[in-house]
Amino acid sequence: MSNKECSSCNTSNPASASFCRKCGHRFPEHTKPGKSQMCHIENFSIKRQTNGKFIVAWNAVNADKVTINGRDVTGKDKFIATVKGSETIILRAENETSFDVKEANVVYDSQTIYKDKIVEKKVTSKTNVFAIVFLLLFFLLSALLIHYAYQLENRNYSGDRYLSNIFGYKPYLLVNGSNEGRKVNVPAQEASLMYDVKTNASEYEVLDLPNWCTLEKSGSHFIIKATKNRQSVRTANIRVKTRNDEVIMRLEQEVYKPQRLLVNDKKIVDSNLSASSGQITYQVNTDADSYEVTSLSSWFKVIAQGSESFTISYEDNPKRTERTDWFKVKAEGMEVKINLTQAAQKSTAQIETITVEHDVYEDDVKGMKIHLKFSVQNMKGIKGRCVAYMYYEDGTPLKDTNGSYRTTDGQCSFGKDFTPTYDSLTFNDFVIFVPLKELEADKGEHNMKFSCTIWDKSSDSSTSIARSDYYSFTLTKK
Known part of the structure; x- marks a missing residue:
């Protein structure tokens, strides 16, 4: 299955990921695979x-x-x-x-105990004569015995029984090779007990099945299916019976105790969430009948739950620091802990429009005014700064020589600070005044340009959160 790359940090992620495993970037819906x-x-x-x-x-x-x-x-x-x-x-x-x-x-059950062994013999060529003589005598004696049994009919003797007593003919019933009773330990989970039946009777029956067992009988074998035992130790004596014989099997089944509960194949799961709201799905592998999701906080909840997975949704992180929490999946004395870490909110900004007002004065100083309309998010009480950077038309930075308006590397720039009073705020007319005398170019006419950048100054190292396109103008120095 192919992977997909995060557009924010270039980290490779599984195709099914909703968020980048490294930076928490949320993938578009169209990148997610379908149920197929x-x-x-x-x-x-x-x-x-x-x-x-x-x-x-x-x-x-x-x-x-x-x-x-x-x-x-x-x-x-x-x-x-x-x-x-x-x-x-x-x-x-x-x-x-x-x-x-x-x-x-x-x-x-491969146990084999024979009480009455059935032995087959083949007559070799050297004994063919004796076999023929024996068969003739057998038929003659059989005829005499049948005749004698007929004469004794009024005495209620059975001819079959009489022959059986004389020749040692015995009915037999073997269940998995044995006609002795036995104890069968039935697995506590659902189980199928399979048995072969050998008998010279015309048919056999399987009797006295408890209500926690069902029977599938097919010719010379039968299957006893036992349900999962969730209550207490239970027993049953099952009889396999023919007209003349029976075998009793004692079934004993212990109480089922689940042994497995895993979430995403782990006992402890660590999940990294994006700062913005979203959803995440977890896979559950358990041999318990059911499971529950517990210890949920106010900012996330279960929105779907099935026998093998569940999905939680989570809200935006309103803070500029990451937050952590946890919840548990439980099933019959077992539990898996899910640790959640949600990324901090980051400041964002958008510069919408820039206009320039030329040949204006401020405190008797001639210059130009740069008017900006921009908006910021997640910056309540956070100091920001909007700065205009000056360049020649070919992209060469204009240098500041007197040290009045400059960046740390000496580029000519003009800026002003701001501190929003709301999480989201729009500045409809933010003005930066640029004194012409501070544009320290050589005498003559110059094609110039500038761009504006908005900075988040909440830490020692400022962070750029928006940058405008270039705005061109003509500078004449006398």
């Missing part, structure tokens, strides 16, 4: 594959970098993650000015 430059994640999903492997799929918009649990997957839209036990999968997409994070807890 915000980084966000779409279509985030996690699907079980097999043996603890999960397919993570996503679509990252405006992302320069994408990671899964710190591993760089930039340029991809899916990834196979291997999970042992319980693990949080964190997908992060980011660019130079924003980021987005999605996460999900997945659980894969």
Whole structure:
């Protein structure tokens, strides 16, 4: 993402910056990027594959970098993650000015305990004869037993059960390879518990789900989804049941305690604000359900707040010194402090018009009067000075030789002080008198010019806050 340069101090800033990071200069609205430059994640999903492997799929918009649990997957839209036990999968997409994070807890229980092992054997070519003989005997004996079971029908014996007792046929139910009960520690955050089911029964059921769990059942596997626990430790005994067998899983879930609260990816944020009013937006990254912005002062306030960001507006700094303040972002025992530093107001001025009145007298001294109309801002009680600097038409400064009207470097100049009584004030007719005798040029006619500058003299080193164009005139010295 491209940067933009501050027109005031030439510092490079991010494209999304509202104010210069160095001098606080406010950027025009047209330099700010639109919403299309915000980084966000779409279509985030996690699907079980097999043996603890999960397919993570996503679509990252405006992302320069994408990671899964710190591993760089930039340029991809899916990834196979291997999970042992319980693990949080964190997908992060980011660019130079924003980021987005999605996460999900997945659980894969790989415990395998066999109470009744199912063994398959293949008959080799050397035993084909014995296999054929065995099958013939089996069919013959089966026919006899069926006939015998039919004769015993009035005694309420089951033929299937009778065969099962004779041949050792047993129904089985295995949940993730085990038919023993077990304890499952459910992550306090939202979690999906995935289980494989192996059984020779025609169907199975998942029973006794608590109200904080939901079930997704699909053929030979099922998923129990647990909600985030915000109350107290909770337990449940879930039964996986067939007609002849069942497996009981005891779920235990601790109370969820958020661990993360960051603002602009930091625990302490320092913000530099311009002297004039404006807005600033902060990005919030937290695993808490919500957050609040507290300790706001009178000169700034929250004007927009969402789940991942908030915006404050701030007023003009009326002082000629910078001011500082702070506020906090809080979420369930966590907090981030935001320090604000707002630049001091600076004096400004605008020279609107200049006219010259020639061949006039002041205290019997012949000269010319320079009439100015100008306005100043943020100068209440601050001493200022308006000065006219004299030049030859070619730009060469006119020198002062008698030391009466001169600058520190010897240039001929004429000025007058002023002290505004209001923050903003307009001088409609500010007059500077220029004695002709003090324009110390050689005899003859000279093409001359002058320009006026307004100075802020609030410190030892005066600051120029406005300068006029040149005004030309003709000087005749006898």
